[in-house]
Amino acid sequence: MYVAGNRFKLLFNGQDYFPALIDAIDLAQQEVFLESYLFEADEIGVAVMQALMAAALRGVRVNLQLDGFGAGNLPVLWRKRLAEAGVRLLFFRPEVKVLSLDRQRLRRLHRKLAVIDGSVGFIGGINILSDFEPNQPECAPRYDYAVRMVGPLVAQLHESADRVWRHTAWVQLKKNWAKKSLLKPSLSVAGRVRGRFVYRDNLRHRRDIEHEYLQAIWYAKNEIILANAYFLPGYRLRHALIHAAKRGVSVILLVQGRVDQALLHYASRGFYHQFLSAGIEIYEYQKGFMHAKVAVIDSIWATVGSSNIDPLSLLLAREANVFVREKQFAGELRADLKRALEHDATQIKKSDIERDRWVYRALPWLCHAVVRLMMGISGYGGRRYLE
Template sequence: MTDFVRGNHLTLLYNGADFFPALIAAIESARREIYLESYLFETDAVGIAVIEALMAAARRGVSVQMQIDGFGARNFPAGWQARLGDAGVRLLFFRPEVGRFSLNRQRLRRLHRKLTVVDGQVGFIGGINILSDVDSPELAPRYDYSVRVNGPLVAQMRETADRVWRHTAWVQLQPEWARTLPAPPKPMKAGQSIAKLAIRDNFRNRHAIEQEYLRAIETARDEIIIANAYFLPGYRFRHALLRAAERGVSVVLLLQGRVDHALLHYASRGFYHSFLKAGIEIYEYRKGFMHAKVAVVDRYWATVGSSNIDPFSLLLAREANIVVRDHDLAGALRDDLQRRLDHDSVAIAPDDLRRGRWYFRILPWISHGIVRVLMAISGYGGRRYLE
């Protein structure tokens, strides 16, 4: 686990409208190297624009390492793979999906990070995959965030991207690609922000991101706002929120309001009653699909990243979040969260849980039970996590 680093300049990016132009501009300015990681990578208009920028960088001599997940990006077209290779882009799939119906639990360990580092000087970290955020003309663009980082923290971002890249290259018998690249110049101080990189892996950092959340929740004095698309917290996380509410902290949850993954959506609702009873406010985002994974505590501590608060992110996947102690970024994020709460979301009341047909009222409990069974079958402690 890394320590907080001073001297960074952080820019909060709102949705793909901010993120993709900033990302492509950084790629176009690259002179030395690029590391790009993404769970999803679609060859739509957005994805092709990123691909073309990467290929142009490789053609002018930039070392381009592109790693995408073998499950999330399993349908990445062979034609584009060939074109990337011809241009000099090195492309790896993290844990390629070889057996769709395999029961090997290792296949659940995915590369869920959304992390890019350019020339060791600028980094991007957040929840935005490489694909268009327009799901439907009738809906608002997919709701998400990323952070552009300049300053000393970028060195740690580069180190973790390089480490995962070289590990994958060795496993996939690409020794030339696994060689350590010459380190770029260390990034200079660029601002006053204090930040740290929190990663989750299956080695020394198994609980690092969850622990960052728990420390912030346990020390909160006034307010906790969490916006998370896939929210199925474990025992420790749930009870930390309940204790915070009990000691008078305002706890607000902004969750997915539209059904994306049905099982997780309804299982999450199984906790609504106990949260509402404790005084925790719950809102559901309804303007479009939500993909954000962020939080603000006491208008000073904030996190933005790829980690959901569910078993997949907290127990299985490789994730990356930035954690900041910064009034400016935390304040900007909180202001945007408040706008989403006020204008794009619906507050959930206890009476809402008793309305509707009986089979919709029992769906949360059925879904919660199914998740517990699936976790137990996979060997990842369903009872211990969800009890």
């Protein structure tokens, strides 16, 4: 259900996100929740940790939850400093075997969100680390988005962050940390925008993010712009996009151009021929590494969040997105996506596929088969997802 009365601010990359996040933490008076998949002890991570420690030292209850695999390399020194300052740090599923396909260990905390005093929320795809790739000075900043929000919808972020925190604390036998937050989030009207907070877990909300995408795509009338760093859609999303293109909707996909996660990168190319044959436009982002997970439909519906459109996000990980129905917000995101399409991306044509069959046909087929096998072994229906 969409909740009215909110105000949203679109944040571009870490250059917008981190100052806004740190400012909010610096103003915190009662409570901070922060979740991230990656957390590096670089200049950005240190700045965020210093803000969290300062908040804890002035009496704010600070709950920092990181993924046990993605952020497992956080230095022990900084873990000690956080604890000494009073920051409560939890790692979601910390015991990970890198080569294990155990279904439990593939369930990651991939959400990137923050809630300050139950009144200010942040959500998006941005991890706590520098926008710039180490040892690649020629690379542009990582391409990503987040949203700052105030209004009644923040209460839902707070409830979700508190619930996930308490569950992790309970599993790790930290009973004193597993108590429900006593903070009453603000429900005051802050604007006129309607938004919906949607998360994915492995219980009652397994398909919620996918369903929200599907509904918007099926009702699209004019245009769909979908930007996703790791794009390996399942049967239903794939055919919804193809059906939209065939009924005259302009469907534009912006995906990762630089090889980051090689297996998913090449597996996604296995669908290029099918999409191009249906009239879908495909662009690969080349300026730097793309990490965005956003979409705009008919210049009025938009989403920003942590969920990729791939089997890991849609079948396994804990994810969180915000969906917004408002022309100004959607228009701002659309304008930035169009700029990226025009200036920072390369369009893929059918002739490209015919010219280099190894890159666009043979290698993707092999990677696609490996992904299906891995998801099948995990026991979460990955084979059916990719049929």
